[in-house]
Structures are given as C-alpha cells and as structure tokens.
Amino acid sequence: MSSPAVDHTLDEILNLAASHFKVPREKLNADDDFFKTLGIDSLQALDLLTRLEQHFRIELPDYELQGVSDFRTLANRIQARL
C-alpha cells in the first residue's frame, strides 16, 4: 500500500537505515529485504527497531516485524502507529 504519508515514512526509514548501517542510500530500495541488503542479524534488527521507535516517537512491538522483511511493509506498519 502506498500513499504520500507512507512514502514519506519510507524515505525516513531508508535514510535512517543507510546512515546507521553505513550503506549508500542509493543502494536501498523500498522492496528490498532489509536483512539481506543491510547484512544484519536479529540483534541488529532490534537495534534498528529501537532507533525507528525513537525517530518516529512510537512504540512498535517487535512481533509487528513477523513476516516483514522489506522496507515498504515496515513503513506501512509504522504509519499505522503515527
């Protein structure tokens, strides 16, 4: 699902992920598997989750990440809490 609000949220997620995991922003795409693209494990995924919660000032239960591996779906989950 896409909308201007979700696209904006998606953009912020991609910027934050690129900055924190030191990956060039242009290498990240909305439909990428973030575990593979960022080369992260579950501990680092929790780290990313914490940073996203702080950035968006939301609480995002980690079970919301079940079955979520692409940035766009993550953006939708975050948008639902804003």
Added chain:
Amino acid sequence: MNTFKGETLSWQTVNGVIELALHRETCNEIGSLTLVELEKFVASVPELAAEAHSLILYSTQKAGFSAGADLRELFERGQRMGKEAALRGVREFLERIHAVMNAIDAFPLTTIAAVHGVTFGGGFELALVCDIIIADRMTRFCFPELRLGLIPGFGGIPRLKRDLGNAVVRDLLLTGRSFNVMKAQQVGLVSQIAAEGESLQVARSTASQIGKFDRQTAAAAKEFVKPIPYAELKREIDIFCDLFSRPAVEKGLRQFVENEGPQPYLP
C-alpha cells in the same frame, strides 16, 4: 577475593563500588560456567562488602547486558541425558541460580544494574534483582520464554510483580514482546536513561551519591521496602519444571538452536 577475573565475569572494587562485569561472548548467555562464577562472587561478598557501599552489574559485550539462559547448553544437555536426568538437571540448575539471585537481591549494599542492548530472559531477571536499573537508550527488555513454551525461571515473575503493575507483567509475559527503554521508564522499571553506551558512567555517578549515606541505615531501609517473595520463587521453579517436561519445549529449543535465519531474537 577482592578482584577476580573469570571466563564469564570479573569483579573489582573501585572507590567503594564493587563493579561486576559480565563478559561472556556473544551476549552473556547464562549457563553452567556463569553460574559457577556467580556463586564464587556471592561467596566473596561478605569480604567485599566490608570495603564497599554499592554494587554495579554491567556488561562489556556490545550486543547487550545479557540474552538470558544459554539455550544451546540446555538443549545439548537434554539431548545427551534421558528425560528424567535432564529434568533433574534443570531443577538443580534453577535452585542454584535462584540461590544466587536471592543472595544478590538481599545484599546489604545498594545494587545497580547498568544495562544496554539486549536484556532478555535470564538477563532481565539478573537486572531485576538489583535495587536500581539504569539503562542506555538502546536497551530492550523482554521475557521471550513463552516462545519456547516456558515461563521465566530465574525468579523474574515474582520480582516483576513486586516492582510493576500486574497489567504490565501480563503484557510482557503473554506477548513475549520486547519493550524499549522509554516504555520501561514509563512503567517504572528503569530509574534513569543514559545516552547510548553511557549506562556504566551514569551508574557510577549514582553509586557515588549513594556512598554518601550511612550504610546501616541504607541497608535497613532497603530490607524494609524490598521484600523477597520466597514462596512465589519456589513455586516458579515448580511451574517451570512441569512445563519443561513437555515435548513442545524440546521442539521450541531445537528450533531456536537450529535456526540459521536472521530472526532468532524476534518473536
């Protein structure tokens, strides 16, 4: 022993503060060796306490304070032993870890858990025995045991009930989700939030403040406000052992141990 350097932890006394550092890779998983070294620590406390007013527990591992029980060791031992021997082994381990946790809980010194990153399961339970929890911004707290068909077994439920509202305890236990540090402070679990990587520094500053006060008064106040729920703690061991004997637990442990995917710490 005023200083000790072990394989999983070390301690030393600095300016009247006993600093106990957990340093087992990858994330201070609590297995039999950690238990032995914690028992050594507890046995040393009467001597250490003579020269100290506070204890700080912290981790030197990047991933976090502690990911909890060493599930690989638990699973592998279970596979090597018969069911009954494995269950006896589990009960014995729990009774010993409870003795350690109860001893730290009752220490006459003021105890501070300086935590960061993953503070899960048995690691969360170790933080809960301390009087004060200081957490850095990246800390996450979790009781993931239900994911394995178990409940927390190191005394976490009675201690969480002692400290927090029952609704929060139910949320943590029944969803198996992790809380970030803001939520943890909102519900009264965390006393102070430190910048990323700075929980030890903040703990040292807090300990310095604590050191200004009369030890005997502080110990009496602590004993008054911090009852130890011994009956519930014993009951927790019984419930854990009843659950452990079920096939679902072996299946859950096997899945965790054999998981090569990126998501073992996610629910």
